[in-house]
Amino acid sequence: MDMPRYKTVSDEQILDGLFGLILETGPDGLSFALAARACGLSPATMVQRFGNRLGLVEAVLLRAWDRLQAETEAADAEEALTPQGAINLLMRLMPPEDAERNAADGLLLLREDLRNPNLRARGARWGHTLACALGRRLSSDQHAAERLGWQMAALWQGAHTWWAFTRTDEPEQAIRRMLEEWLTSTHKA
Numbered sequence: 001m002d003m004p005r006y007k008t009v010s011d012e013q014i015l016d017g018l019f020g021l022i023l024e025t026g027p028d029g030l031s032f033a034l035a036a037r038a039c040g041l042s043p044a045t046m047v048q049r050f051g052n053r054l055g056l057v058e059a060v061l062l063r064a065w066d067r068l069q070a071e072t073e074a075a076d077a078e079e080a081l082t083p084q085g086a087i088n089l090l091m092r093l094m095p096p097e098d099a100e101r102n103a104a105d106g107l108l109l110l111r112e113d114l115r116n117p118n119l120r121a122r123g124a125r126w127g128h129t130l131a132c133a134l135g136r137r138l139s140s141d142q143h144a145a146e147r148l149g150w151q152m153a154a155l156w157q158g159a160h161t162w163w164a165f166t167r168t169d170e171p172e173q174a175i176r177r178m179l180e181e182w183l184t185s186t187h188k189a
Contacts, residue, residue, distance in 0.1 A: 011049060014039050015063035027057045027112040058116060061109060065122040076133040086137035087179045090156045155182050
């Protein structure tokens with residue numbers, strides 16, 4: 001009689017561990033051999049769990065979206081329902097110590113997120129969560145809140161991208177200043 005085999009390492013642990021590797025290699029560079037070495041499992045075990053290389057890449061990136069969703073929900077629950085709370089929420093989601101890595105290596109992941117319909121849909125769901133969390137802090141009017149939430153999310157991403165090019169200040173200072181200037185201009189209008 002065959003005894004059932006138990007997983008000693010959960011899929012979530014594997015996927016969390018592989019996120020750093022996929023940032024280094026890019027989605028196209030992640031192989032079962034590299035992933036197996038990083039996890040201490042055999043390539044055959046990785047194939048059993050994730051099917052093929054594209055399935056593994058998708059699983060790693062979906063797990064990353066799930067983690068970002070959880071971080072966003074935690075920040076939403078904890079930050080003040082004020083415009084400054086919106087800025088603080090965004091700054092929590094992009095710690096300054098990760099700014100360089102997110103700007104450079106994150107673009108490879110974003111490319112994959114846009115190409116894969118499952119990842120694109122997952123990113124869109126997170127975007128709605130983020131826009132709603134921001135909007136609730138920016139206006140009590142539902143339509144204005146939605147519009148402002150999306151605008152602030154877009155500005156945040158743009159501020160991060162332009163910081164990566166210019167590097168005129170530390171990332172937290174540059175991004176926070178851009179968000180604060182936008183808030184000032186939207187409240188004057």
